[in-house]
Amino acid sequence: MxxxxxxxxxxxxxxxxxxxxxxxxxxxxxxxxxxxxxxxxxxxxxxxxxxxxxxxxxxxxxxxxxxxxxxxxxxxxxxxxxxxxISIVLTEKIPYSNLSVKELLKIGRTPYTNWSIHLTSEDWFWIDKAITLTNIEDLISYKVSQLSDGQLQRILIARAIAQNTxxxxxxxxxxxxxxxxxxxxxxxxxxxxxxxxxxxxxxxxxxxxxxxxxxxxxxxxxxxxxxxxxxxxxxxxxxxxxxxxxxxxxxxxxxxxxxx
CATH class of the missing domain: 3.40.50.300 (P-loop containing nucleotide triphosphate hydrolases)
Known part of the structure:
Protein backbone atom coordinates (compact mmCIF):
# COMPACT_ATOMS: atom_id res chain seq x y z
CA MET A 1 0.00 0.00 0.00
CA ILE A 86 7.93 19.95 0.26
CA SER A 87 9.40 21.64 -2.80
CA ILE A 88 7.34 24.13 -4.77
CA VAL A 89 7.25 25.08 -8.45
CA LEU A 90 5.29 28.28 -9.06
CA THR A 91 4.46 30.15 -12.25
CA GLU A 92 5.62 33.59 -11.10
CA LYS A 93 8.68 35.11 -12.72
CA ILE A 94 11.72 34.29 -10.63
CA PRO A 95 14.06 37.07 -9.46
CA TYR A 96 17.24 35.21 -10.37
CA SER A 97 17.32 35.97 -14.10
CA ASN A 98 21.05 36.73 -14.11
CA LEU A 99 21.95 33.44 -12.48
CA SER A 100 23.12 30.49 -14.51
CA VAL A 101 21.03 27.32 -14.51
CA LYS A 102 23.59 25.55 -12.32
CA GLU A 103 23.52 28.41 -9.82
CA LEU A 104 19.73 28.16 -9.69
CA LEU A 105 19.95 24.43 -9.01
CA LYS A 106 22.30 25.12 -6.11
CA ILE A 107 19.54 27.15 -4.49
CA GLY A 108 17.55 23.94 -4.26
CA ARG A 109 20.04 22.71 -1.67
CA THR A 110 19.54 25.75 0.59
CA PRO A 111 17.44 23.89 3.21
CA TYR A 112 20.50 21.74 3.92
CA THR A 113 23.30 24.28 3.49
CA ASN A 114 21.82 27.39 5.19
CA TRP A 115 23.13 29.51 2.30
CA SER A 116 26.67 28.23 2.81
CA ILE A 117 28.79 28.60 -0.31
CA HIS A 118 30.30 25.17 0.31
CA LEU A 119 28.36 22.24 -1.13
CA THR A 120 28.96 18.72 0.11
CA SER A 121 29.25 15.60 -2.02
CA GLU A 122 25.61 14.83 -1.18
CA ASP A 123 24.55 18.27 -2.42
CA TRP A 124 26.31 17.68 -5.72
CA PHE A 125 24.83 14.18 -5.93
CA TRP A 126 21.28 15.57 -5.92
CA ILE A 127 22.14 18.41 -8.29
CA ASP A 128 23.70 15.99 -10.77
CA LYS A 129 20.77 13.60 -10.39
CA ALA A 130 18.31 16.42 -11.07
CA ILE A 131 20.23 17.35 -14.21
CA THR A 132 20.15 13.76 -15.46
CA LEU A 133 16.48 13.09 -14.66
CA THR A 134 15.31 16.23 -16.46
CA ASN A 135 17.77 15.96 -19.38
CA ILE A 136 19.05 19.53 -19.05
CA GLU A 137 22.78 18.88 -19.52
CA ASP A 138 22.88 21.21 -22.52
CA LEU A 139 21.31 24.09 -20.54
CA ILE A 140 23.62 24.19 -17.52
CA SER A 141 25.71 27.16 -18.68
CA TYR A 142 22.71 29.22 -19.81
CA LYS A 143 21.46 32.23 -17.91
CA VAL A 144 17.92 31.85 -16.59
CA SER A 145 16.93 34.89 -18.67
CA GLN A 146 17.93 33.02 -21.85
CA LEU A 147 15.51 30.14 -21.32
CA SER A 148 12.22 29.56 -23.11
CA ASP A 149 9.10 28.96 -21.01
CA GLY A 150 9.35 25.22 -21.58
CA GLN A 151 13.03 25.13 -20.65
CA LEU A 152 12.42 27.22 -17.54
CA GLN A 153 9.70 24.89 -16.31
CA ARG A 154 12.06 21.94 -16.70
CA ILE A 155 14.79 23.82 -14.82
CA LEU A 156 12.42 24.68 -11.95
CA ILE A 157 11.41 21.04 -11.69
CA ALA A 158 15.10 20.11 -11.66
CA ARG A 159 15.60 22.53 -8.77
CA ALA A 160 12.75 20.81 -6.92
CA ILE A 161 14.41 17.43 -7.52
CA ALA A 162 17.74 18.79 -6.26
CA GLN A 163 15.90 19.85 -3.10
CA ASN A 164 15.21 16.13 -2.57
CA THR A 165 11.79 16.31 -0.96
Whole structure:
Protein backbone atom coordinates (compact mmCIF):
# COMPACT_ATOMS: atom_id res chain seq x y z
CA MET A 1 0.00 0.00 0.00
CA UNK A 2 1.26 3.47 -0.90
CA UNK A 3 2.14 5.67 2.04
CA UNK A 4 0.08 8.81 2.64
CA UNK A 5 2.53 11.60 3.46
CA UNK A 6 0.26 14.66 3.40
CA UNK A 7 -3.45 14.93 4.05
CA UNK A 8 -6.17 17.36 5.12
CA UNK A 9 -8.84 16.87 7.76
CA UNK A 10 -12.10 18.81 7.33
CA UNK A 11 -10.10 21.70 5.92
CA UNK A 12 -11.70 25.07 5.23
CA UNK A 13 -9.65 27.60 3.29
CA UNK A 14 -10.18 31.26 2.56
CA UNK A 15 -9.48 34.70 3.95
CA UNK A 16 -10.06 36.55 7.19
CA UNK A 17 -11.63 39.78 5.90
CA UNK A 18 -11.77 41.29 9.38
CA UNK A 19 -11.74 40.08 12.98
CA UNK A 20 -15.31 38.83 12.81
CA UNK A 21 -15.75 37.83 9.17
CA UNK A 22 -14.32 34.97 7.15
CA UNK A 23 -14.60 34.41 3.41
CA UNK A 24 -14.60 30.65 2.92
CA UNK A 25 -13.54 29.50 -0.55
CA UNK A 26 -13.64 25.73 0.04
CA UNK A 27 -14.61 23.70 3.09
CA UNK A 28 -14.77 20.09 4.25
CA UNK A 29 -11.75 19.28 2.12
CA UNK A 30 -10.43 15.80 2.93
CA UNK A 31 -7.68 14.83 0.52
CA UNK A 32 -4.44 12.89 0.65
CA UNK A 33 -1.18 12.74 -1.26
CA UNK A 34 0.52 9.36 -1.54
CA UNK A 35 4.12 8.49 -2.28
CA UNK A 36 4.56 7.29 -5.86
CA UNK A 37 1.41 9.05 -7.06
CA UNK A 38 0.85 11.90 -9.54
CA UNK A 39 -2.25 13.87 -8.53
CA UNK A 40 -3.95 16.61 -10.55
CA UNK A 41 -5.93 19.45 -8.98
CA UNK A 42 -8.71 20.60 -11.33
CA UNK A 43 -11.26 23.37 -11.15
CA UNK A 44 -12.42 26.50 -12.95
CA UNK A 45 -10.76 29.88 -12.38
CA UNK A 46 -11.38 31.38 -8.95
CA UNK A 47 -12.51 28.13 -7.35
CA UNK A 48 -9.59 28.02 -4.90
CA UNK A 49 -6.88 25.87 -6.47
CA UNK A 50 -3.96 28.19 -5.70
CA UNK A 51 -5.34 28.93 -2.23
CA UNK A 52 -5.53 25.21 -1.47
CA UNK A 53 -1.97 24.68 -2.69
CA UNK A 54 -0.73 27.48 -0.43
CA UNK A 55 -2.52 25.91 2.52
CA UNK A 56 -0.85 22.59 1.78
CA UNK A 57 2.71 23.86 1.44
CA UNK A 58 2.71 26.79 3.88
CA UNK A 59 -0.24 26.51 6.24
CA UNK A 60 -1.59 29.87 5.05
CA UNK A 61 -5.31 30.52 4.42
CA UNK A 62 -6.45 27.76 6.79
CA UNK A 63 -9.68 28.82 8.51
CA UNK A 64 -10.70 25.47 9.99
CA UNK A 65 -9.42 21.91 10.06
CA UNK A 66 -5.82 20.98 9.47
CA UNK A 67 -3.09 20.02 7.03
CA UNK A 68 -1.06 17.08 8.31
CA UNK A 69 2.44 16.36 7.04
CA UNK A 70 3.63 12.99 8.31
CA UNK A 71 0.68 13.13 10.77
CA UNK A 72 1.97 16.43 12.22
CA UNK A 73 0.24 19.78 11.70
CA UNK A 74 1.90 21.83 8.97
CA UNK A 75 1.87 24.81 11.35
CA UNK A 76 4.25 22.97 13.69
CA UNK A 77 7.04 22.94 11.09
CA UNK A 78 9.51 25.78 10.63
CA UNK A 79 10.01 27.14 7.11
CA UNK A 80 13.31 25.27 6.82
CA UNK A 81 11.78 22.03 8.12
CA UNK A 82 8.95 22.25 5.57
CA UNK A 83 11.49 22.84 2.81
CA UNK A 84 12.99 19.41 3.55
CA UNK A 85 9.61 17.79 2.91
CA ILE A 86 7.93 19.95 0.26
CA SER A 87 9.40 21.64 -2.80
CA ILE A 88 7.34 24.13 -4.77
CA VAL A 89 7.25 25.08 -8.45
CA LEU A 90 5.29 28.28 -9.06
CA THR A 91 4.46 30.15 -12.25
CA GLU A 92 5.62 33.59 -11.10
CA LYS A 93 8.68 35.11 -12.72
CA ILE A 94 11.72 34.29 -10.63
CA PRO A 95 14.06 37.07 -9.46
CA TYR A 96 17.24 35.21 -10.37
CA SER A 97 17.32 35.97 -14.10
CA ASN A 98 21.05 36.73 -14.11
CA LEU A 99 21.95 33.44 -12.48
CA SER A 100 23.12 30.49 -14.51
CA VAL A 101 21.03 27.32 -14.51
CA LYS A 102 23.59 25.55 -12.32
CA GLU A 103 23.52 28.41 -9.82
CA LEU A 104 19.73 28.16 -9.69
CA LEU A 105 19.95 24.43 -9.01
CA LYS A 106 22.30 25.12 -6.11
CA ILE A 107 19.54 27.15 -4.49
CA GLY A 108 17.55 23.94 -4.26
CA ARG A 109 20.04 22.71 -1.67
CA THR A 110 19.54 25.75 0.59
CA PRO A 111 17.44 23.89 3.21
CA TYR A 112 20.50 21.74 3.92
CA THR A 113 23.30 24.28 3.49
CA ASN A 114 21.82 27.39 5.19
CA TRP A 115 23.13 29.51 2.30
CA SER A 116 26.67 28.23 2.81
CA ILE A 117 28.79 28.60 -0.31
CA HIS A 118 30.30 25.17 0.31
CA LEU A 119 28.36 22.24 -1.13
CA THR A 120 28.96 18.72 0.11
CA SER A 121 29.25 15.60 -2.02
CA GLU A 122 25.61 14.83 -1.18
CA ASP A 123 24.55 18.27 -2.42
CA TRP A 124 26.31 17.68 -5.72
CA PHE A 125 24.83 14.18 -5.93
CA TRP A 126 21.28 15.57 -5.92
CA ILE A 127 22.14 18.41 -8.29
CA ASP A 128 23.70 15.99 -10.77
CA LYS A 129 20.77 13.60 -10.39
CA ALA A 130 18.31 16.42 -11.07
CA ILE A 131 20.23 17.35 -14.21
CA THR A 132 20.15 13.76 -15.46
CA LEU A 133 16.48 13.09 -14.66
CA THR A 134 15.31 16.23 -16.46
CA ASN A 135 17.77 15.96 -19.38
CA ILE A 136 19.05 19.53 -19.05
CA GLU A 137 22.78 18.88 -19.52
CA ASP A 138 22.88 21.21 -22.52
CA LEU A 139 21.31 24.09 -20.54
CA ILE A 140 23.62 24.19 -17.52
CA SER A 141 25.71 27.16 -18.68
CA TYR A 142 22.71 29.22 -19.81
CA LYS A 143 21.46 32.23 -17.91
CA VAL A 144 17.92 31.85 -16.59
CA SER A 145 16.93 34.89 -18.67
CA GLN A 146 17.93 33.02 -21.85
CA LEU A 147 15.51 30.14 -21.32
CA SER A 148 12.22 29.56 -23.11
CA ASP A 149 9.10 28.96 -21.01
CA GLY A 150 9.35 25.22 -21.58
CA GLN A 151 13.03 25.13 -20.65
CA LEU A 152 12.42 27.22 -17.54
CA GLN A 153 9.70 24.89 -16.31
CA ARG A 154 12.06 21.94 -16.70
CA ILE A 155 14.79 23.82 -14.82
CA LEU A 156 12.42 24.68 -11.95
CA ILE A 157 11.41 21.04 -11.69
CA ALA A 158 15.10 20.11 -11.66
CA ARG A 159 15.60 22.53 -8.77
CA ALA A 160 12.75 20.81 -6.92
CA ILE A 161 14.41 17.43 -7.52
CA ALA A 162 17.74 18.79 -6.26
CA GLN A 163 15.90 19.85 -3.10
CA ASN A 164 15.21 16.13 -2.57
CA THR A 165 11.79 16.31 -0.96
CA UNK A 166 9.19 13.53 -0.85
CA UNK A 167 6.47 16.01 -1.90
CA UNK A 168 6.51 18.30 -4.95
CA UNK A 169 3.69 20.82 -5.47
CA UNK A 170 3.32 22.70 -8.76
CA UNK A 171 0.92 25.56 -9.51
CA UNK A 172 -0.16 25.59 -13.18
CA UNK A 173 3.14 24.17 -14.51
CA UNK A 174 1.86 23.94 -18.11
CA UNK A 175 0.90 27.59 -18.44
CA UNK A 176 2.24 29.14 -21.68
CA UNK A 177 3.49 25.76 -23.00
CA UNK A 178 2.53 24.29 -26.35
CA UNK A 179 0.99 20.81 -26.54
CA UNK A 180 4.27 19.03 -27.18
CA UNK A 181 5.91 20.57 -24.12
CA UNK A 182 2.82 19.96 -22.00
CA UNK A 183 2.86 16.24 -22.77
CA UNK A 184 6.61 16.09 -22.13
CA UNK A 185 6.18 17.81 -18.78
CA UNK A 186 3.31 15.57 -17.68
CA UNK A 187 5.31 12.45 -18.56
CA UNK A 188 8.31 13.77 -16.64
CA UNK A 189 6.17 14.34 -13.55
CA UNK A 190 4.65 10.87 -13.83
CA UNK A 191 8.11 9.32 -14.17
CA UNK A 192 9.38 11.19 -11.11
CA UNK A 193 6.40 10.09 -9.03
CA UNK A 194 6.75 6.44 -9.99
CA UNK A 195 10.51 5.98 -10.20
CA UNK A 196 11.68 8.43 -7.53
CA UNK A 197 8.90 7.76 -4.99
CA UNK A 198 7.54 11.30 -4.95
CA UNK A 199 4.06 12.49 -4.04
CA UNK A 200 3.44 15.08 -6.77
CA UNK A 201 0.47 17.42 -6.89
CA UNK A 202 -0.10 19.91 -9.70
CA UNK A 203 -2.94 22.28 -10.55
CA UNK A 204 -3.92 22.55 -14.18
CA UNK A 205 -6.47 23.73 -16.73
CA UNK A 206 -5.36 20.96 -19.10
CA UNK A 207 -8.31 18.72 -18.36
CA UNK A 208 -7.88 16.11 -21.06
CA UNK A 209 -4.16 15.51 -20.41
CA UNK A 210 -4.71 15.45 -16.65
CA UNK A 211 -7.39 12.80 -17.01
CA UNK A 212 -5.14 10.69 -19.23
CA UNK A 213 -1.88 10.87 -17.30
CA UNK A 214 -2.67 11.42 -13.61
CA UNK A 215 -3.00 8.61 -11.09
CA UNK A 216 -5.54 10.54 -9.04
CA UNK A 217 -7.63 13.68 -9.49
CA UNK A 218 -8.82 16.25 -6.96
CA UNK A 219 -11.76 18.28 -8.25
CA UNK A 220 -12.89 21.58 -6.74
CA UNK A 221 -16.35 22.89 -7.55
CA UNK A 222 -18.59 25.41 -5.85
CA UNK A 223 -19.44 23.95 -2.42
CA UNK A 224 -18.06 20.58 -3.48
CA UNK A 225 -14.76 18.73 -3.68
CA UNK A 226 -13.82 15.14 -4.35
CA UNK A 227 -10.74 12.96 -4.92
CA UNK A 228 -10.44 9.72 -6.88
CA UNK A 229 -9.08 8.08 -10.00
CA UNK A 230 -10.13 9.35 -13.41
CA UNK A 231 -12.31 6.27 -13.97
CA UNK A 232 -14.09 6.66 -10.64
CA UNK A 233 -14.80 10.36 -11.08
CA UNK A 234 -15.96 9.92 -14.69
CA UNK A 235 -18.39 7.17 -13.64
CA UNK A 236 -19.75 9.43 -10.90
CA UNK A 237 -20.43 12.14 -13.48
CA UNK A 238 -18.14 14.67 -11.82
CA UNK A 239 -17.14 16.16 -15.19
CA UNK A 240 -20.57 16.09 -16.84
CA UNK A 241 -21.41 19.62 -15.68
CA UNK A 242 -17.91 20.82 -14.91
CA UNK A 243 -18.25 24.06 -16.86
CA UNK A 244 -21.28 26.32 -16.69
CA UNK A 245 -21.34 26.41 -20.48
CA UNK A 246 -23.86 24.70 -22.76
CA UNK A 247 -21.31 24.70 -25.58
CA UNK A 248 -19.06 22.18 -23.79
CA UNK A 249 -19.97 18.53 -23.37
CA UNK A 250 -17.95 15.87 -21.55
CA UNK A 251 -17.88 12.58 -23.47
CA UNK A 252 -17.41 9.78 -20.94
CA UNK A 253 -16.39 7.23 -23.57
CA UNK A 254 -13.74 9.49 -25.12
CA UNK A 255 -12.80 10.87 -21.66
CA UNK A 256 -12.60 14.41 -22.93
CA UNK A 257 -14.52 17.64 -23.43
CA UNK A 258 -16.13 18.28 -26.80
CA UNK A 259 -17.45 21.51 -28.27
CA UNK A 260 -21.07 21.10 -29.31
Missing amino acids: QKTILKTTDLAIGYQTNKATERIIQEKVNIQLKIGTLTALLGVNGIGKSTLLKALYSGNHILKGNVLLEEKSISKYSTQERAKY PVIILDEPTNHLDLNHKVSLFKLLKKLAEEEDKAILFSSHDMDLSLQLSDEIIVLKSNFNIQGTSDTLIKKGVFDYFFNDNNLFFDRDQRRFIVK
